[in-house]
Amino acid sequence: xxxxxxxxxxxxxxxxxxxxxxxxxxxxxxxxxxxxxxxxxxxxxxxxxxxxxxxxxxxxxxxxxxxxxxxxxxxxxxxxxxxxxxxxxxxxxxxxxxxxxxxxxxxxxxxxxxxxxxxxxxxxxxxxxxxxxxxxxxxxxxxxxxxxxxxxxxxxxxxxxxxxxxxxxxxxxxxxxxxxxxxxxxxxxxxxxxxxxxx
Numbered sequence: 001x002x003x004x005x006x007x008x009x010x011x012x013x014x015x016x017x018x019x020x021x022x023x024x025x026x027x028x029x030x031x032x033x034x035x036x037x038x039x040x041x042x043x044x045x046x047x048x049x050x051x052x053x054x055x056x057x058x059x060x061x062x063x064x065x066x067x068x069x070x071x072x073x074x075x076x077x078x079x080x081x082x083x084x085x086x087x088x089x090x091x092x093x094x095x096x097x098x099x100x101x102x103x104x105x106x107x108x109x110x111x112x113x114x115x116x117x118x119x120x121x122x123x124x125x126x127x128x129x130x131x132x133x134x135x136x137x138x139x140x141x142x143x144x145x146x147x148x149x150x151x152x153x154x155x156x157x158x159x160x161x162x163x164x165x166x167x168x169x170x171x172x173x174x175x176x177x178x179x180x181x182x183x184x185x186x187x188x189x190x191x192x193x194x195x196x197x198x199x
Contacts, residue, residue, distance in 0.1 A: 007191075008054060015046040015058040016065075026074045036166050037074060043093055043132045044174040047100025049188050055101040059094035066090075088143025092136035100131040108186055121179045128171035137163070 019042030026035035046055045066077040073081060073090065082090060107113060107123060114120050137160050145156050178185060 011050055011054050012058045012061055015042070015050060015055075016061045018042055018045060019059060019062055020072045023072065023074050035074060036163075038170070039073075039093070040133050040167055041170045041174060043097045043100065044128050044170065046097040047128075047132060048104055048174070048178050048185055050097075050101055051189060052098045052101040052105070055097040056094045059097045063090060063094065083147075085144050085147050086140070087147070089136045089140035091143075092139045096132050096135045099135060100127060103127045103131055104185075105189075108182075108189070114182060117179060120182070121175050124175035124178050125171050128174045129167060132174070133163070133167035133171060 019039065022038035022042040026037050043059065046058050050058060062072050063082065066072045067079060067082060069078045071077040073086070081087075104127065107120070107127070113123065141156050141160050144159075145151060145153070151159075
């Protein structure tokens with residue numbers, strides 16, 4: 001039991017670190033003060049490889065460390081950043097990872113579906129696009145509107161639409177990576193079970 005607990009902690013730390021690394025590179029556009037990053041890809045990977053609870057914990061760990069001032073979100077951290085314009089997105093990230101993992105669990109349980117590579121790729125893209133990315137839009141944009149009250153709803157809507165192409169690309173890459181490694185993903189996730197129970 002102790003070795004499994006240690007392994008779980010290692011998984012959580014590993015995917016938290018991966019998310020932090022993917023947060024470093026940022027692109028900014030005039031249409032939005034919210035940068036475009038590879039954070040969504042970090043959520044995709046956590047949801048793909050980890051069980052729901054561990055996927056949630058890996059992103060929650062990053063938020064907890066940032067709460068204490070560590071600059072983990074593209075070189076920024078602290079309470080002021082967590083309640084700043086991007087705060088709604090940040091708080092949604094652990095839930096995005098958890099729901100992505102739950103959907104992956106359902107997908108892997110269907111041997112018929114995963115035997116169809118094209119269908120599996122399409123389903124994976126939908127999971128990543130809807131749960132890893134777009135699930136964060138509602139709390140993220142609503143919180144942004146609350147903080148940046150000078151932004152009109154039209155501008156908020158335009159900002160949300162501007163995220164779609166980048167997230168679609170990341171979801172496509174995630175789906176292609178996932179379908180090419182599906183047997184490994186299955187074994188990796190099975191390795192995070194303890195006596196038939198999910199971690």
